[in-house]
Amino acid sequence: MDKLQRMIKGKIPGEATGIEVRRSVCTICDPSGICGLDCYVKDGRIIKVEGTLENPNNGGTLCSKGAAQRQWVYHEDRLRTPLKRVGPRGSGEMKPISWTEALDAVAGNLQRLKAESGPESVVFYCGYPKQPRPFLQRLALEFGSPNYCTESSACFTAMAMSWRLDYGQMAGPDIANTKCLLVWSGNPFYASTPNARRLMDARDRGVKFIVIDPRKSPIAGIADLHLRLRPGTDGALALAMANVIISEGLYDRQFVSEWSRGFDGYRALAAEYGLERTEQITGVPAALIREAALLYATSKPAAMMPSSTPVVHHTNGVQNQRAAAALVGLTGNFDIPGGNVPQSFSWLEVSGAGFTTREHEFAMPRAWDDMPPRLGAERFPVWTRMIDQGQAMDLPRQIATGEPYPLRGMVGFGMNHRLWPDSNGLMAAVDKLDFVCVVDLFLTDTAKHADIVLPACSSVERSELRCYPQKYAILTRPVIEPLGEARSDTDIIIGLVQKLGLDDPLLNPAGSGAGGPGRGFLPNGAPDFGEVFDDALDWILQPSDVTITELKKHPAGMPVPKPLPVAFKKYEKKGFPTPSGKMEFASSLLEEQAGCSGFDPLPVYNEPRLSPVSTPDIAGEYPLVLNTGPRLPMFIHSRTFRLPWTRSLRRDAAADLDPATARNLGVAQGDRIEVSTSTGSIQVLANLTELAHPGTVHMFHDYPEADVNSLLQGDYLDPISGFPGYKAALCAVKKVAPAASPTEEVRQ
Numbered sequence: 001m002d003k004l005q006r007m008i009k010g011k012i013p014g015e016a017t018g019i020e021v022r023r024s025v026c027t028i029c030d031p032s033g034i035c036g037l038d039c040y041v042k043d044g045r046i047i048k049v050e051g052t053l054e055n056p057n058n059g060g061t062l063c064s065k066g067a068a069q070r071q072w073v074y075h076e077d078r079l080r081t082p083l084k085r086v087g088p089r090g091s092g093e094m095k096p097i098s099w100t101e102a103l104d105a106v107a108g109n110l111q112r113l114k115a116e117s118g119p120e121s122v123v124f125y126c127g128y129p130k131q132p133r134p135f136l137q138r139l140a141l142e143f144g145s146p147n148y149c150t151e152s153s154a155c156f157t158a159m160a161m162s163w164r165l166d167y168g169q170m171a172g173p174d175i176a177n178t179k180c181l182l183v184w185s186g187n188p189f190y191a192s193t194p195n196a197r198r199l200m201d202a203r204d205r206g207v208k209f210i211v212i213d214p215r216k217s218p219i220a221g222i223a224d225l226h227l228r229l230r231p232g233t234d235g236a237l238a239l240a241m242a243n244v245i246i247s248e249g250l251y252d253r254q255f256v257s258e259w260s261r262g263f264d265g266y267r268a269l270a271a272e273y274g275l276e277r278t279e280q281i282t283g284v285p286a287a288l289i290r291e292a293a294l295l296y297a298t299s300k301p302a303a304m305m306p307s308s309t310p311v312v313h314h315t316n317g318v319q320n321q322r323a324a325a326a327l328v329g330l331t332g333n334f335d336i337p338g339g340n341v342p343q344s345f346s347w348l349e350v351s352g353a354g355f356t357t358r359e360h361e362f363a364m365p366r367a368w369d370d371m372p373p374r375l376g377a378e379r380f381p382v383w384t385r386m387i388d389q390g391q392a393m394d395l396p397r398q399i400a401t402g403e404p405y406p407l408r409g410m411v412g413f414g415m416n417h418r419l420w421p422d423s424n425g426l427m428a429a430v431d432k433l434d435f436v437c438v439v440d441l442f443l444t445d446t447a448k449h450a451d452i453v454l455p456a457c458s459s460v461e462r463s464e465l466r467c468y469p470q471k472y473a474i475l476t477r478p479v480i481e482p483l484g485e486a487r488s489d490t491d492i493i494i495g496l497v498q499k500l501g502l503d504d505p506l507l508n509p510a511g512s513g514a515g516g517p518g519r520g521f522l523p524n525g526a527p528d529f530g531e532v533f534d535d536a537l538d539w540i541l542q543p544s545d546v547t548i549t550e551l552k553k554h555p556a557g558m559p560v561p562k563p564l565p566v567a568f569k570k571y572e573k574k575g576f577p578t579p580s581g582k583m584e585f586a587s588s589l590l591e592e593q594a595g596c597s598g599f600d601p602l603p604v605y606n607e608p609r610l611s612p613v614s615t616p617d618i619a620g621e622y623p624l625v626l627n628t629g630p631r632l633p634m635f636i637h638s639r640t641f642r643l644p645w646t647r648s649l650r651r652d653a654a655a656d657l658d659p660a661t662a663r664n665l666g667v668a669q670g671d672r673i674e675v676s677t678s679t680g681s682i683q684v685l686a687n688l689t690e691l692a693h694p695g696t697v698h699m700f701h702d703y704p705e706a707d708v709n710s711l712l713q714g715d716y717l718d719p720i721s722g723f724p725g726y727k728a729a730l731c732a733v734k735k736v737a738p739a740a741s742p743t744e745e746v747r748q
């Protein structure tokens with residue numbers, strides 16, 4: 001082999017080899033793990049990927065999913081053309097059609113439904129992808145439908161709502177300056193490797209870790225204290241900790257008396273959670289609860305790290321999360337260096353990136369009051385008051401009942417029916433709609449039910465703006481041509497805005513309905529909306545010093561110019577953005593809803609709706625707690641099952657059981673078991689692991705062959721947020737067949 005061939009084989013970039021390193025981002029995890037991605041491109045194809053060294057989030061690293069990027073981008077199942085359904089819904093019988101035909105069909109059906117049943121009859125939905133969201137919301141509202149909703153109906157929002165009920169705003173941990181980190185759920189070693197690296201740095205600095213998690217997760221393994229509670233009992237635990245802190249006189253009297261509302265009621269409520277009683281409820285030894293409360297209250301400053309989901313994935317989730325968040329104010333750790341610091345929101349669900357944008361104005365071209373009520377408005381009034389989206393968990397109900405008005409059409413970007421509890425029920429409901437369009441990279445099991453399927457492209461084939469709490473921003477440009485006729489989600493939305501002839505000075509500047517004023521056409525024949533997209537971003541960025549022109553000069557991203565300074569104790573000047581202007585141990589908003597069950601103004605503890613304590617009769621038949629969706633390092637929701645590298649790391653759908661629980665059931669490693677609830681059953685392999693909580697079955701979600709959400713009831717929801725109780729239902733486990741071979745094992 002000559003030298004050049006060896007250099008090509010070694011993928012050495014340079015003129016001689018014709019290999020160019022182009023910068024992009026990996027959005028396989030979104031938004032917590034948007035990692036900088038260096039793509040080695042030769043002859044228009046990515047031949048290798050690496051993490052971008054300059055990117056402050058990943059600093060040159062990539063996780064197993066990011067490393068499998070090329071299998072994601074070039075997967076043989078990638079959609080390459082728009083499709084039209086020709087067989088029955090769900091059959092997957094589709095025929096390729098042109099973009100013109102596809103967009104005509106979507107726009108035509110939307111106009112028809114609008115004329116027949118009003119614009120509100122069409123639902124615009126976005127799954128886990130974040131990039132299209134402000135654009136899709138703008139399209140929905142301009143079309144006239146209030147029914148814009150997203151996967152945030154089951155992720156993050158309820159946690160943020162809980163903090164907002166207490167403080168009027170969310171406040172993240174100032175990890176860099178803290179002495180003690182109270183990790184209230186969250187497993188960054190599996191769920192966010194960039195964060196895990198920051199936590200390891202904190203650990204090296206001697207920061208104390210307290211971890212609240214039913215499982216012996218990796219972070220629990222390095223904690224000073226690990227409180228291993230029964231899933232869904234967080235509220236009781238938090239109140240018991242408050243009780244210790246208050247009765248030992250360790251709370252911040254000045255903050256509480258000057259800046260809080262409802263403390264007396266809160267103190268009385270906490271007093272009901274003595275250590276022994278709380279040990280019985282949570283399973284955490286009394287002495288350990290006390291020790292954790294003392295460590296958190298006496299370490300100054302101390303920060304709490306909430307996760308976006310596990311605490312609020314419960315039928316009692318918002319109140320549990322409120323009780324946990326209340327400890328921050330109680331101990332005087334709110335908005336101080338090293339405590340929990342609220343920071344303004346920048347772009348695409350990232351706060352604290354050091355600049356503000358006009359994202360909200362962009363996404364909200366109309367006011368909610370000018371439109372009919374949103375999805376879930378009546379059932380989840382607190383959500384509707386606080387969140388600028390519909391609550392998607394109400395979809396099956398409204399489709400079935402037609403109340404308060406019929407829903408007839410749906411446009412779903414990255415829509416995965418397996419997200420919903422009673423996933424099959426949701427799919428059956430969607431099948432009743434008159435018209436469904438799904439936009440995805442793959443012909444997923446959900447997309448097979450659509451009338452029109454549009455091919456989206458991956459992050460390396462599109463332009464997008466992203467930012468980081470490290471005061472850093474990046475604007476990517478496509479590093480390869482889109483596969484086949486795939487298009488970016490935002491281009492699809494701009495195309496629809498123009499096809500529908502919507503009056504939108506930014507996305508339809510020429511006001512044409514004919515395909516737009518782009519700069520001509522892309523090599524794959526699509527109209528080039530690059531300028532429209534860039535101009536829209538520039539408009540959005542107008543209040544900041546970040547500009548598209550400057551970003552273009554820095555393909556790997558750049559530090560935000562003149563980042564907004566981080567200020568502390570902002571409430572001393574402006575008060576809290578709550579109705580009372582104070583931190584609310586007793587929530588004014590919930591007070592208004594008094595009478596609805598679970599809507600107590602104080603963060604009361606109620607058992608999960610299904611639990612060995614609340615429903616002992618059901619627990620007689622289904623004695624184990626079903627805790628679904630614990631993250632696995634190699635999978636992300638439904639996305640990476642089909643990639644050979646990631647799938648090889650855990651081939652079989654499996655449920656985790658602790659060895660003692662398994663022994664009692666007569667189950668051994670690798671045995672085939674049936675996990676059942678009163679709603680249904682699935683078969684998976686048993687994975688015996690000390691990580692698992694005794695008496696609990698932990699099962700990752702979204703496996704096509706074993707969909708754990710088909711075991712949950714569709715109305716198993718938190719009454720305040722509408723979030724599903726993914727993390728505590730009841731189930732039974734039965735051995736179906738012994739392990740196929742002694743070597744058959746699943747690992748984590």
Ligand SMILES: Nc1nc2c(c(=O)[nH]1)N[C@H]1C(S)=C(S)[C@@H](COP(=O)(O)OP(=O)(O)OC[C@H]3O[C@@H](n4cnc5c(=O)[nH]c(N)nc54)[C@H](O)[C@@H]3O)O[C@H]1N2
Pocket residue numbers: 029032155156184185186187188190191192212213214215217230231232233234307308309310311627629630631632633634635636637727
């Ligand atoms: N690899 C990978 N990474 C991901 C994802 C993925 O699917 N795969 N998903 C992304 C998304 S969308 C999200 S929202 C985040 C979630 O990120 P994390 O919350 O960090 O991850 P989880 O594994 O869902 O939950 C964290 C821990 O919460 C514990 N837990 C479960 N139930 C309870 C409970 O009732 N109380 C308490 N205190 N703890 C409980 C679990 O045992 C687990 O160890 O991860 C993101 N990152």
Ligand SMILES: Nc1nc2c(c(=O)[nH]1)N[C@H]1C(S)=C(S)[C@@H](COP(=O)(O)OP(=O)(O)OC[C@H]3O[C@@H](n4cnc5c(=O)[nH]c(N)nc54)[C@H](O)[C@@H]3O)O[C@H]1N2
Pocket residue numbers: 126127128129151154155156309313413414415416418419420439440441442444456457458459489628629630636637638639701702708709726
């Ligand atoms: N049982 C249980 N269920 C859960 C959870 C749990 O813990 N337990 N977690 C919940 C949480 S926190 C979350 S965030 C949700 C995850 O929510 P989902 O939206 O179900 O997440 P994904 O399966 O990652 O993505 C949905 C679809 O988006 C497609 N997609 C990927 N990238 C793009 C893109 O750029 N454009 C377009 N148009 N499509 C794209 C994917 O191919 C996929 O089909 O699941 C929820 N469901």
Ligand SMILES: [Mo]
Pocket residue numbers: 154155156308309
């Ligand atoms: Mo999530």
